[in-house]
Amino acid sequence: xxxxxxxxxxxxxxxxxxxxxxxxxxxxxxxxxxxxxxxxxxxxxxxxxxxxxxxxxxxxxxxxxxxxxxxxxxxxxxxxxxxxxxxxxxxxxxxxxxxxxxxxxxxxxxxxxxxxxxxxxxxxxxxxxxxxxxxxxxxxxxxxxxxxxxxxxxxxxxxxxxxxxxxxxxxxxxxxxxxxxxxxxxxxxxxxxxxxxxxxxxxxxxxxxxxxxxxxxxxxxxxxxxxxxxxxxxxxxxxxxxxxxxxxxxxxxxxxxxxxxxxxxxxxxxxxxxxxxxxxxxxxxxxxxxxxxxxxxxxxxxxx
Numbered sequence: 001x002x003x004x005x006x007x008x009x010x011x012x013x014x015x016x017x018x019x020x021x022x023x024x025x026x027x028x029x030x031x032x033x034x035x036x037x038x039x040x041x042x043x044x045x046x047x048x049x050x051x052x053x054x055x056x057x058x059x060x061x062x063x064x065x066x067x068x069x070x071x072x073x074x075x076x077x078x079x080x081x082x083x084x085x086x087x088x089x090x091x092x093x094x095x096x097x098x099x100x101x102x103x104x105x106x107x108x109x110x111x112x113x114x115x116x117x118x119x120x121x122x123x124x125x126x127x128x129x130x131x132x133x134x135x136x137x138x139x140x141x142x143x144x145x146x147x148x149x150x151x152x153x154x155x156x157x158x159x160x161x162x163x164x165x166x167x168x169x170x171x172x173x174x175x176x177x178x179x180x181x182x183x184x185x186x187x188x189x190x191x192x193x194x195x196x197x198x199x200x201x202x203x204x205x206x207x208x209x210x211x212x213x214x215x216x217x218x219x220x221x222x223x224x225x226x227x228x229x230x231x232x233x234x235x236x237x238x239x240x241x242x243x244x245x246x247x248x249x250x251x252x253x254x255x256x257x258x259x260x261x262x263x264x265x266x267x268x269x270x271x272x273x274x275x276x277x278x279x280x281x282x283x284x285x286x287x288x289x290x291x292x293x294x295x296x297x298x299x300x301x302x303x304x
Contacts, residue, residue, distance in 0.1 A: 002221060002261055004207050005029070006042025006069040009057065014048045019060055026064050036262055038207075043070040043099070046090045047081040051097060058098035067103035067208070070094065073116065074108035075139045091116035100125045105206050107157065110134050110142045117143070121150045126206035129198075131175040132166070133159030141183050144176065145190075155203035156195075168253040173199055177248065192241070192248035224258035231255055 007017035007025060019041070026039040041061040043049055049057075061068050073079060073090050082090040091112060094100050102124035109127045112120065120127065129144055147154050156172050158164055176198070177190035204212025211221045227235060227243075231250040236242055259267040266274050 001033070001266075002036040002209075002211075004038045004040060004069075006040040008044040009042055009053070010044045010048035011050050011053055014044075016044055016048070017042075019053070019056055023060060023064065026066060030064075030066065034262070038066070040067045040069050043068070045071050045074075045078070046093060047078060047085065051086070051093070054094065054097035054099055061103070067105065068099055068101075069105050069107070070099060072106040072109055073111045074134075075137075076111055079111050089113060089116060091119055095119045095123065102126075103208070105155075107159070108134065108139070108142070109147070110140045112143060112147070117146060117150050117152070120147070120152050125152070126202075127152055127154045128157040128203075128206065129154050129176060130157045130159040130164075130172070131179050132172055133157075133164040135175065135179065136164045141179050144180055145184070153202055153205055154198060155206045156199045157203075169199055170247070170251045170253060170255075173248045192244035195248045196244060220260055220263040222260040223256045224260075225251070225255045226257045229255040 005025070007022040009019055009022055010016040012018065022039075022041050026041075029037055030039040031037070041057050041064070043054065043057055046054075057068065072094060079089055082088065082093060086093045088096070091100070091106070091109075092115070094106075100106075100119060100123040104123075105126045105128050106120070107128040108130055109120070119125075127147055129142060129147075131142070131144075134140060134142065144154065156169065156176055158167050158169065158172050161167050173195040177192075177195055180190050181187055201212040204210075209219070210217065211219045214222070225247070229251070231252060232243075232246045232255070235246065256267075257269055258265065266272065
């Protein structure tokens with residue numbers, strides 16, 4: 001795999017990770033797997049952090065020479081908690097504590113004010129836009145077009161699979177456009193090419209990777225897509241615009257047949273070559289049942 005990891009750091013009373021945990025993880029794992037694994041400093045959520053923790057996180061990232069991942073302005077509730085706790089909006093607090101910057105990825109950013117948009121732009125902070133998660137959790141629709149117009153680099157993400165039930169980035173692309181079109185009542189915004197750029201090059205730029213495009217000197221992180229999938233039917237041979245449209249609005253992860261990471265083929269014809277998929281699925285289900293038992297949860301709520 002290629003992965004950028006971070007801890008879920010919060011103040012001690014919340015029982016999550018500490019900055020010491022994050023520093024230990026960075027020192028033991030960052031740069032492993034021939035550089036494919038990176039560890040950044042991660043802040044779980046601003047309401048679970050103090051000013052001191054945020055400033056210490058910024059200092060730790062600087063000392064380790066790494067970046068920061070943080071959830072910001074995800075919900076109206078978070079904004080109100082921040083105003084009550086700090087007297088300022090979340091992104092304003094993050095800016096004052098040195099969290100924002102060109103090595104920082106801020107997830108969600110659904111409820112940015114004009115001032116906060118300016119802070120993101122001026123500091124070169126990257127935004128991870130998570131439209132499927134924002135919709136499923138009822139957090140709202142981000143001012144995505146305003147962020148792009150301001151010159152902020154915006155990539156796409158799915159948040160967490162437990163929060164949105166899927167990690168299918170094709171679905172994220174589609175939601176990113178459809179939600180903006182619905183809110184703005186404009187079918188011309190966020191065309192297929194825009195979405196493909198966001199999900200490849202913009203995400204790569206946010207993480208500081210030499211990936212995101214097929215070009216000399218870039219790393220060979222590639223997916224191969226089967227065009228005989230039903231999502232690409234009908235398809236006029238050589239029609240790039242139609243192909244882009246199918247990729248952004250009709251395709252799903254099932255269309256990916258082969259995956260290459262750092263030049264190595266790890267999946268061919270939908271068969272994983274480096275791990276025992278059946279074993280992993282079995283152990284994942286077994287682990288989930290154990291967690292439910294320990295939490296004394298009799299059944300999973302089906303409406304979530």
